[in-house]
Amino acid sequence: MNRRDFLWAAAAVAAAGKNAFAAPHAFLTRGVVLIPFDLTLPEWPERAAQAGLNTIGLHAGRRLDVLTRFVRSDEGQRFLAACKRLGLHVEYELHAMEDLLSREYIHKDKSMFRMDKNGRRTQEFNCCPSHPGALEIIAESALEFSRILRPTTHRYFYWPDDGREWCHCDKCREFSSSEQALLVENHILRTLRKHHDPEAAVSHIAYVPTLDPPKQVKPEPGVFLEFAPITRSYERPFAEQTAKTLIDRLEVLDANLEVFPRETSQALEYWLDNSRFSGWTRPAKKLPWNNAVFRADVQEYAKRGIRHVTSFACYIDADYVKLHGEPWAAITEYGRGLVQ
Ligand SMILES: [Zn+2]
Structure with a gap:
């Protein structure tokens, strides 16, 4: 497809005001997750819509302010307007715990923070989810950010700190990382539903330390599974990667699907993640x-x-086009694959 044809097709999608390729058997969410800086790729939303996708998630590695600043900027407002015009949903997916419980609170009450393996309270990563005050602050912060970062799908993604440990205190020790994360997610869900969005749903990301399905803590209705197999190989099908030494296996997903509802579960994949492929x-x-x-x-x-x-x-942006040419074929094949 040349650029003129592409722009024509994108305009046709925009004119239809909805996704032109939606079909009854298509996946309900067909998405890409981008950092705001990837939006230098011209017409990213138009390309997504034209490929049959219906959702763009905005991502930040560990700081919420990158996203709040973006959505308040002219550029961000233009992006949101384009998504609306094209019938694309917008979500916000990021590691957020350090921001939700500001590390400043260590000066107020150390016991809100994680205990490390040596029995020391530390402000590094996550929190002590057995501390009611910590849960209150985290949920209150999630509420404040949710008033700025407003997903059009009612799905909220406030992930734990990236691949990090959880609490070893007396009360938390018996809980796995997944269970500790779920204690926080359940609390965020209750708060968002009560004070902000009665239809709120909150992600439980199964990702490296939280891959084990929770047993002792049950997800509240509205907490959904998000399976993110970052360590798998993309050189061969996932189903062929069955060795017990691998942490990401479909068997692990199946165990989580015994705990979380299937119909709301999401695969967060890396097929197009050029930031991962670029180290x-x-x-x-x-x-x-x-x-x-x-x-x-x-x-x-x-x-x-x-x-x-x-x-x-990520990393499919204006610089990518200069270095490697048009990424259009991959985006199209990806979108079409989720429609068919
Ligand atoms: Zn604890």
């Missing part, structure tokens, strides 16, 4: 897009009753 270092490498692997993986998710699929697509 999170610029300049970006050429995206090793593999449509056959993607298609096989999508079938595995569909077979399990998963209806929500999204992929990071």
Whole structure:
């Protein structure tokens, strides 16, 4: 597709005011997750809509202010308006715990913070989820940020700190990382539903330390699973990666689907994540897009009753086009694969 055809098709999607490729059997969520700086790629929302996608998640590595500043900027407002015009949902997905419980509170009450393996309270990462005051502050912060970062889907993603440990205090020790995260997520959900959005749903991300399904803590209705297999290989289908030494396996997803409702569960994948393929270092490498692997993986998710699929697509931006040319084929094959 040349640029003129692309712009024509994008305009047609915009004119239709909704996603032109939506079909009854399509995944309900067909998304990409981008950092705001990826939006230098011209017409990212138009490209997403034209490929049949319906959701863009905005991501930040560990700081909420990057996103709040973006949505308040002219550029951010133009992005949100474009998504609205194209019928695209917008969400916000990020590691947030350090921001939700400001590390400043260590001067007020150390016991709100995580105890490390040596029995010392530390402000590094996450919190002590057995401390009611910590949960209150976290939920209150989530409420404040949710008034600025307003997902059009009612789905809120306030993840734990990236791949980090949880609390070893007497009260928390018996709980796994997944269970400790879920204590926080349940509390955020209750607060958001009571004070902000009665339809709020909150993500439980199963990702490295939180891959084990929670047993002793149950998800409140409205907490949904988000399975993010960051350590898997993209050179062959996920279903072939079964060795017990691998932490990301479909078997682990299946165990989580015994705890969380299937119909609201989401796969957060990395098929298009060029930041991951580039080792999170610029300049970006050429995206090793593999449509056959993607298609096989999508079938595995569909077979399990998963209806929500999204992929990071970071570092596919204006610089990428200069270095490696148009990424259009990969975006299109990805979008079409989620529609069919
Ligand atoms: Zn604790």
